[in-house]
Amino acid sequence: MEAYVQKKSAEELKPPLTSVGVIGWVRSNLFKGWFSSLLTLIIVYCLWVIVPPLIRWAFIDSLWLSTGAECQQSDGACWSIIPANIRFIAFGFYPYDEQWRPFAAMALLVALLFYSRNRNHWKKSLAYAWILGLFLMGLLMKGGLFGLIPVETTQWGGLPLTLTLSIFGLTAAYPLGIAFALGRRSKMPTIKMLCIVYIELIRGVPLISLLFMSSVVFPLFLPEGVTINKIIRAQVAIILFTAAYIAEVVRGGLQAISRGQYEAADSIGLSYYLTMRLIILPQALKIVIPPSVQQLISAFKDTSLVVIIALFDVLRTTQTVLSDPKWMGFSAEAYIFVALIYFLCCFFMANYSRKLEKELSTEEH
């Protein structure tokens, strides 16, 4: 082998122009080889065909604040259907003059949710704020006190109903699901058996049939003269259904925790309850954030199934507007709007879960 000694150290050069900047990016991402170039051209052509007409329909030829009759004359999108009917879509059959009340209740809810987003705000006072807030929301919706006209729950509808069903559904289902997951791993055979039977029974049945049962079968078991509010029955059905799914998700997280963690907790003398609360659940729940949020998003969208027991959630109120002869034929616009509402809520949840995951990560700080 020949001996080698470096004579002069190499100086630092700029990379060639064609490999950096815009040109470099285009070359390496859009036109790398003939196949990728072909795909790029096909996609550009498809976009050329689809996007301009879509923009034309949605924005240029569209009507935003017109009557239904004017819309019939136009080629563009008739967004007017939304401002013209927004109060019915949002609040359903809630008395027209009182609709500021559900609006205020929802504003309060959204404010609380946004405030709770920041984990630094998670203190005892926040819990009291939620209790007070929920009480106020209930009062606003139902009335009957402080000169507010009572409004029957049968008149509730639209967004407040969707939000009530989902938020109570999800917040109640999560702890219940955790309890079932722990129960299923319990060493006590009776509890274990009960939890397995419950989870498997509920998972084996579609939500629709549970909702039917809650509205048709369940009243048969009640003594005569006793009725339980339909919304509450649907709410309970949603909670029980979601809890079974959450239970399995959480169980997956529990299984990921090594035996060493239990042993370490045991060896410093922590009780079962404290071990779960301080050691096991914080780790397990962190692991299952993505599948939990997935479950919560899907449960949120499933609340729209309550239409089948004649509850007017936001999807149903929109359909009702579409059956009005004045606005017949503009279902695309109305459904796009409802889809947007659902999307915003789901996006909020997904976004929050990502943020939470990042905050709870202990690997890199």
Place this chain on the structure above:
Amino acid sequence: MNEETAKSTDMQAMAESMIEIIDMHKWFGDFHVLRGIDLTIHKKERIVICGPSGSGKSTLIRCINRLEEHQRGKIIVDGIELTNDLKNIEKIRTEVGMVFQHFNLFPHLTIIDNLALGPIWVRKIPKKEAEEIAMHNLEKVQIAEQAQKYPGQLSGGQQQRVAIARSLCMSPKIMLFDEPTSALDPEMIKEVLDAIIELAQEGMTMIVVSHEMGFAKSVAHRVLFMDFGQIVEGNTPEEFFENPQHERTKLFLSQILH
């Protein structure tokens, strides 16, 4: 302090027994892991247990704080007999510290929170005081500057020292070490052994499952050799290493002492 004099002064304090194990048996399913263990451990006594894997040495010390349940015989720790009574078990566990082969720190908590957890929730000590206890013990294992980090950010040796400090925060009367250096890189073994030796010099009663024979020689009052769920031989380290009696012990020593 001279090792020999340290040992002999400790000997005088050892009149009382700390752990008493009488004809203790344990089965895993059909497998008879521990076959009649009789062992008395005195106050301030330090015992090193060695033996081939599967001989039941880990299981034996795990029975002492009831991580494993024994099926026959008696175990009495500091005057309390281990039964199914949960209150008894929790009480014994607060008096018996345990250090594991794989550290088992709580990865979602900072080092200081790992340490303060036991004092706060089990001993019901106010948070501030508990953190003082935690810092004191971290200083003892020379790792105080890492208090705000998470376990995943420390090296194996550092994690094991944290684990030792965590046990010490409960002010245990007995410390159990289950192969504390087996999962460590060679260059980290010394720092962990040093921490254990320092504890030994303070007069802690301890049982160490270990194959570190140098450590056994310098620290132990008694070395036990286990095989097939029985204690085959137990003696002072001098006698044990220089003059083993049982054939099985001789074979074992010849294999590990090259």
